Amino acid sequence: MLEAKGVTLRYGGSQILHGIDLTAARGHVTCVMGLNGMGKTSLLKALAGRHPMEGVVTLDGVALPDGARARAQAGIAYVPQGREVFPQLTVAENLETGFACLPRDQREVKQEIFDLFPVLHEMRGRRGGDLSGGQQQQLAIARALVTQPKVLLLDEPTEGIQPNIIAQIGTVIAGLRKRGDMAIILVEQRFDFAWGLADRIVALRRGEVLRDEARAGASREAVLADVSV
Template identity: 65%
Template sequence: MLEVKDLTLKYGQSQILNGINLSAKKGEITAVMGTNGVGKTSLLKAIAGRHPFASGAISLDGQVLGKHSAVNAARAGIAYVPQGREVFPMMTVTENLETGFACLEGRAHGVPDHIYDLFPVLRDMSARRGGDLSGGQQQQLAIARALITKPSVLLLDEPTEGIQPNIIKHIGEVIQKLRDQGEIAIVLVEQFFDFAFELGDRFVTMDRGTVTLDDVSANVGREQLLELVSV
């Protein structure tokens, strides 16, 4: 289980996160929601080691993560799919996937078959350059590359942004399948309300760097949630 306790984060003199507490269990999707600029992406970057936090602690399966960096977070089992995907445009699909081996000990060669089972288009386009893929195909590649690292936590930042509806549906099905396998805790930051509402097992809403709601989906009504993320 991922646990974030009393996390604060600053950009220069501006405090972005104010004592955030969050937990995400394996076999569940924790949907983090709120309007633009409330700190959702900053929270994911802090968890992923992309931005140093000022105070607080991040632990995984009861173990506090020490010197927190992107490399150490990945080695600990935290995979991050950033907004914008960050696919290497001049590398092939296969080469992009193989970059995920970098944080694994005893690196294995070859992309596991289950990756292509989740995203068949990547097998068909394995020799194509990442920059030549559509936005939806790049998003599938970015998620697949994260899964190559064999994570116990998967952080997804706006996975539906700029994606055509049929691929949004497919990505939703993949996220559900990963959840149902029970081996990964999934933290989903998403502006597409219906997508997040349908997938979320737990909802965390944020406003101005603080948590305004943290509850299981059974206790959260659609209208209540919509009101919290629309102000």
């Protein structure tokens, strides 16, 4: 389980996150929802070590070090909004950038990656910049999985993606949850997509937690109202 307590984030003189508490259990999808500008992406960046933050983040009871590289080595994988694939590198080379946080004897792209995303096997020699938006999104998720994460952070994985790829990404997330060996935190604007995958719903408003509850006990209408206003 990943547990964050008192996560506070400031940009210059502006406070973006206000003491957020959040837990993400292994084998579950925790969906963080809310309107644009409410702190969702900032929260994921803080958890991934991309921004200095106040508060404590632990994984299985052990406090995580600061910094993106250290957290990646600890098992936190981040798929950023906008994908951030390397356009001049091939698909295979993009995947291999995930080796950076792994011990040398674990640096391999397992067949499972290509089983999840067959198109990447077909296009492994093509440059990342030549892929469609949906293919780049699949590559970004696959690159994160190469790191063998314990926690997978996904920031708007359906943004700007065609419907058939959205469905494929949903199937992959559901399959990863079923495996039961990682916690998944999903930031998502598409309400139906998020609701269909979520085990737990966290709604943010102006950098604070407005709602945090199991989806099984939540009212769809109430959650939709919270994340739409």
